[in-house]
Amino acid sequence: MNHFKRAWLFASWVLLSGWAVAQPFPSKPLKFIVPFPAGGGAESTARLVAQKLSERLGQAVVVETKPGAGGNIGTEFVARSPKDGYTMLLATSGMSIQPHLARLAWDPIKDFAPIGLIASYALVIAAHPSVGAQNLQDLVSQAKANPSKISYGSSGSGGPLHMGAELFSHQAGIKLLHVPYKGNAPMTLAILGGEINLVFDSLVGPLPNIRAGKLKALAWTGKKRNPNLPDVHTVAEIKGLNMPQFEYESWNGVVVAAGTPPEVVQKLSQELAQVMAMPEVKERLSGMGYEPRTEMREDFGAIIANDFKRFGQVIREAGIKLD
Numbered sequence: 001m002n003h004f005k006r007a008w009l010f011a012s013w014v015l016l017s018g019w020a021v022a023q024p025f026p027s028k029p030l031k032f033i034v035p036f037p038a039g040g041g042a043e044s045t046a047r048l049v050a051q052k053l054s055e056r057l058g059q060a061v062v063v064e065t066k067p068g069a070g071g072n073i074g075t076e077f078v079a080r081s082p083k084d085g086y087t088m089l090l091a092t093s094g095m096s097i098q099p100h101l102a103r104l105a106w107d108p109i110k111d112f113a114p115i116g117l118i119a120s121y122a123l124v125i126a127a128h129p130s131v132g133a134q135n136l137q138d139l140v141s142q143a144k145a146n147p148s149k150i151s152y153g154s155s156g157s158g159g160p161l162h163m164g165a166e167l168f169s170h171q172a173g174i175k176l177l178h179v180p181y182k183g184n185a186p187m188t189l190a191i192l193g194g195e196i197n198l199v200f201d202s203l204v205g206p207l208p209n210i211r212a213g214k215l216k217a218l219a220w221t222g223k224k225r226n227p228n229l230p231d232v233h234t235v236a237e238i239k240g241l242n243m244p245q246f247e248y249e250s251w252n253g254v255v256v257a258a259g260t261p262p263e264v265v266q267k268l269s270q271e272l273a274q275v276m277a278m279p280e281v282k283e284r285l286s287g288m289g290y291e292p293r294t295e296m297r298e299d300f301g302a303i304i305a306n307d308f309k310r311f312g313q314v315i316r317e318a319g320i321k322l323d
Contacts, residue, residue: 203289
């Protein structure tokens with residue numbers, strides 16, 4: 001009798017253990033790592049998506065900022081995290097740029113599994129009111145006459161803002177002074193205080209200050225004007241610059257560590273696709289100056305790979321280096 005009882009208990013334990021292992025994903029809260037300081041557009045985007053993902057997944061999605069080294073600390077943290085899908089990264093196009101500028105402990109293609117794209121965004125070129133230029137053409141003329149005298153800030157060396165400014169400078173034939181900060185928030189404080197002359201930034205940060213007259217919008221780097229700034233010309237539209245093909249956009253997306261089970265990647269991608277189809281999410285992103293995107297998994301992976309190749313060529317041709 002005892003033998004049968006022990007066998008029954010053992011079989012029950014095996015079944016219960018198997019059930020515990022096979023619980024559907026997710027069975028506990030998830031982390032959403034933002035590799036930049038709090039207060040910037042990346043965190044705002046992450047919190048919007050996290051809230052909606054949490055509602056769909058039935059688990060908390062906790063946004064956690066891990067800033068430092070231009071986003072590299074948070075990015076490496078996710079690359080080295082358990083391969084179970086419970087730690088996501090708010091990835092930016094900086095991950096396709098930085099490996100060309102420094103030796104890093106992660107690879108944008110080998111070390112991550114793409115979940116999906118959230119948004120893309122061009123940059124507004126905004127100046128402190130003390131800058132005498134009335135438009136971008138004036139600014140370029142001043143910069144040509146005074147190399148490295150006009151300064152611009154970025155949210156970190158090797159990031160998308162740095163790359164956008166350097167790409168513009170290279171094509172315009174000017175030399176600006178780069179002043180990197182530890183995130184968008186300190187960069188914004190710096191230009192409002194007159195410490196730097198310019199920012200090349202996503203619209204979410206500068207827009208209230210532009211509307212309040214604290215900053216002056218000189219141009220937009222997208223291929224078409226932004227509806228939030230309908231009177232601000234694109235760089236390509238400014239005939240005196242002779243840059244009709246100029247266009248620069250960055251992006252935000254979601255990735256997890258490579259090696260995460262395919263079914264988990266598929267689940268996260270499906271739920272993110274549902275979030276990105278929500279009208280309120282599209283409206284919120286558009287209001288922040290972003291273009292909502294819907295490319296998931298393989299399509300997003302192709303964007304990362306193509307940008308990695310494209311930015312590598314730009315960096316080599318322009319001779320861009322970290323400060």
